Amino acid sequence: MKKAKLLLLIPITSFLAGCVTTDYSPFEEDDYIPIGYQTESITRELTSDEEGVLIDGLLRMDDYVTGVKSAIEERYYLHSYFGKNTPIDYEDVDASLSYSSEAKTYNNDVKVVHENEKESFLNDYVSVDTQEEVYAWTFLPTPATYEMRRSVVRDSEDAIVTTIDTGAYVAATDYQTRFGHNAAMTADSLLADSDLIGMNDDETIVGIRRVSTSSIIELERNSYVYTLTNTVMEIKLSLYEPEDDSDPFYLPSQVREYGEMKVMSEVFVINELVKYLDTPITICYQEGIVEYSTTDNGDYDTGSIPEVNAI
Amino acid sequence: MNRKMLLLPLLSFFVVGCNGQNAPFTDDQYKPKGMAPTHKIVEVLPSEEEDIFDSTVEESDAYLTAATITSESRFYGKKVFPSHSSVESFDERNSQSNTFTRYENRVSVFKNKEFASRVYEGTLIKKESKEDTYNVLNESEDEIAITTDVTSFDGENHIETNTISYDPLFDYETYFQTNITDFVLLVASGGMIGLTKDKMIAMQDMETSTTPPDAPYIAGDGVGFIVETNSMFEAYFAKRVDNETEEEYYHLASFRLYTEYLVLSEEIPNMANESIVYLTKPVLLGYEETILTTKLTSNGNFVTSTIPQPTEI
Numbered sequence: 001m002k003k004a005k006l007l008l009l010i011p012i013t014s015f016l017a018g019c020v021t022t023d024y025s026p027f028e029e030d031d032y033i034p035i036g037y038q039t040e041s042i043t044r045e046l047t048s049d050e051e052g053v054l055i056d057g058l059l060r061m062d063d064y065v066t067g068v069k070s071a072i073e074e075r076y077y078l079h080s081y082f083g084k085n086t087p088i089d090y091e092d093v094d095a096s097l098s099y100s101s102e103a104k105t106y107n108n109d110v111k112v113v114h115e116n117e118k119e120s121f122l123n124d125y126v127s128v129d130t131q132e133e134v135y136a137w138t139f140l141p142t143p144a145t146y147e148m149r150r151s152v153v154r155d156s157e158d159a160i161v162t163t164i165d166t167g168a169y170v171a172a173t174d175y176q177t178r179f180g181h182n183a184a185m186t187a188d189s190l191l192a193d194s195d196l197i198g199m200n201d202d203e204t205i206v207g208i209r210r211v212s213t214s215s216i217i218e219l220e221r222n223s224y225v226y227t228l229t230n231t232v233m234e235i236k237l238s239l240y241e242p243e244d245d246s247d248p249f250y251l252p253s254q255v256r257e258y259g260e261m262k263v264m265s266e267v268f269v270i271n272e273l274v275k276y277l278d279t280p281i282t283i284c285y286q287e288g289i290v291e292y293s294t295t296d297n298g299d300y301d302t303g304s305i306p307e308v309n310a311i
Numbered sequence: 312m313n314r315k316m317l318l319l320p321l322l323s324f325f326v327v328g329c330n331g332q333n334a335p336f337t338d339d340q341y342k343p344k345g346m347a348p349t350h351k352i353v354e355v356l357p358s359e360e361e362d363i364f365d366s367t368v369e370e371s372d373a374y375l376t377a378a379t380i381t382s383e384s385r386f387y388g389k390k391v392f393p394s395h396s397s398v399e400s401f402d403e404r405n406s407q408s409n410t411f412t413r414y415e416n417r418v419s420v421f422k423n424k425e426f427a428s429r430v431y432e433g434t435l436i437k438k439e440s441k442e443d444t445y446n447v448l449n450e451s452e453d454e455i456a457i458t459t460d461v462t463s464f465d466g467e468n469h470i471e472t473n474t475i476s477y478d479p480l481f482d483y484e485t486y487f488q489t490n491i492t493d494f495v496l497l498v499a500s501g502g503m504i505g506l507t508k509d510k511m512i513a514m515q516d517m518e519t520s521t522t523p524p525d526a527p528y529i530a531g532d533g534v535g536f537i538v539e540t541n542s543m544f545e546a547y548f549a550k551r552v553d554n555e556t557e558e559e560y561y562h563l564a565s566f567r568l569y570t571e572y573l574v575l576s577e578e579i580p581n582m583a584n585e586s587i588v589y590l591t592k593p594v595l596l597g598y599e600e601t602i603l604t605t606k607l608t609s610n611g612n613f614v615t616s617t618i619p620q621p622t623e624i
Contacts, residue, residue: 041435042434045463199466211398274578
């Protein structure tokens with residue numbers, strides 16, 4: 001009986017051992033290669049002067065950031081790697097998500113966020129691709145009120161334009177909330193979370209956090225596998241010299257977060273000796289990259305904001 | 312004896328070379344001496360020598376004109392467990408050197424240097440620092456100029472000079488003497504003591520401990536391994552005759568402290584009754600080695616014009 005059980009498991013484990021993420025993807029035209037846990041090299045500590053400029057920058061950077069670009073890539077290869085042994089609480093499916101977003105603030109108090117999301121699901125009986133494009137405008141219909149209007153296009157459907165928020169607006173207190181990009185809050189929080197902060201050879205401040213968690217996850221068919229979850233966060237800040245101020249400060253140039261789950265062992269059942277893999281296999285990952293800009297975006301043509309066509 | 316002399320270099324080359332400990336730091340030329348003592352104890356310490364040792368060694372620091380301490384440590388937590396590494400796993404190198412030199416012209420120089428490098432999965436963190444101190448006593452021996460030349464881990468260099476009052480009775484040991492022997496005696500107490508073939512007093516000890524199966528060394532992915540810790544120290548004291556009093560004394564000649572960590576097993580099985588598989592050849596996980604050497608001969612005069620000038624603020 002035990003032999004028969006083993007025979008069932010062998011094809012799965014052999015397949016597992018034969019796959020590596022870098023040269024494997026069930027999704028057509030998937031040429032995304034994550035940066036992964038490769039981070040900048042910190043080569044020295046910050047001087048006390050540099051620390052001062054860094055802290056000063058946290059108080060000033062939001063006045064200069066006019067845009068933020070972000071991209072997220074997610075892959076799950078649970079169907080390919082586990083088949084019917086899919087982990088409990090997970091779907092037996094390979095999934096891919098590519099998300100990009102660009103937010104810009106214009107001089108005439110308009111903020112436009114443009115998002116694109118493409119999602120794919122794949123297994124023996126499902127092969128689905130969906131796409132969604134979203135625009136969101138924040139603008140001031142009157143000097144004392146704001147409005148957020150959104151346009152959503154799913155696949156080949158027509159755009160649905162709705163107003164998703166309105167309210168009173170006071171420039172002195174509400175500008176950052178409505179038109180800002182929260183660069184300082186993000187930078188402050190990520191630097192506080194960093195285990196390593198220092199300078200690289202290009203005089204870029206680098207903050208890094210590395211966290212690993214090992215666990216045994218339960219699969220269908222009363223089986224188990226040893227896994228390791230790795231997450232890496234990296235924030236890079238470069239010296240920025242504003243045109244209107246002689247004091248430069250450090251501005252986040254990029255924030256990147258990478259998370260992955262690796263399978264460290266072959267699939268095993270209760271009372272079976274665990275066999276560890278020589279080369280652990282990445283079964284899912286997520287990578288997000290955020291970049292800030294200080295470009296002057298000029299004025300936005302508010303006449304191009306579409307009219308609401310749905311409630 | 313000649314045969315032994317031939318074998319020693321060959322053996323140390325082979326053993327060290329097999330550990331592969333230069334990787335992952337490509338420019339790492341350091342090869343530790345390891346667990347084998349440099350000299351063998353061949354004779355019980357005669358009580359007459361013991362008396363000389365006990366009555367003179369604690370004051371013998373005064374005879375030392377120079378002392379050098381090098382400390383090297385390596386940790387290969389990532390390299391040794393390629394299948395069990397996480398993003399928190401790293402390899403690490405730390406190299407430190409501390410030197411003390413006393414010159415004839417009322418100058419002493421202390422130099423400290425540290426280099427640390429840590430390699431994560433995809434991250435290299437390098438750090439280097441140094442601190443040099445130059446003590447120059449004036450002719451009337453009532454003032455001492457202390458120049459410190461510090462380059463910290465942030466790369467900034469700062470030099471400053473302070474001149475303070477000096478009292479030969481109380482301050483000599485602080486500025487013109489290495490005070491290392493007490494520390495060595497403290498570390499070396501409790502081991503074996505005897506005479507070497509060259510009539511040096513030797514203090515030596517070796518210890519081994521192994522992680523129990525229920526409290527193993529944990530690799531990056533949470534899997535346990537049996538790891539053995541081996542440590543040893545050796546201290547040698549040479550006999551000299553005081554030029555003025557013509558009395559014999561013992562002084563610290565050299566000292567070495569070595570600790571190594573060896574992985575002894577494959578992964579500890581997930582089942583309690585399953586046997587642990589022990590490796591036929593243990594794998595070096597890391598080591599720490601500190602070597603101290605001393606000198607009694609004159610260092611001549613120090614060229615004080617080479618002392619760096621204070622940084623302008």
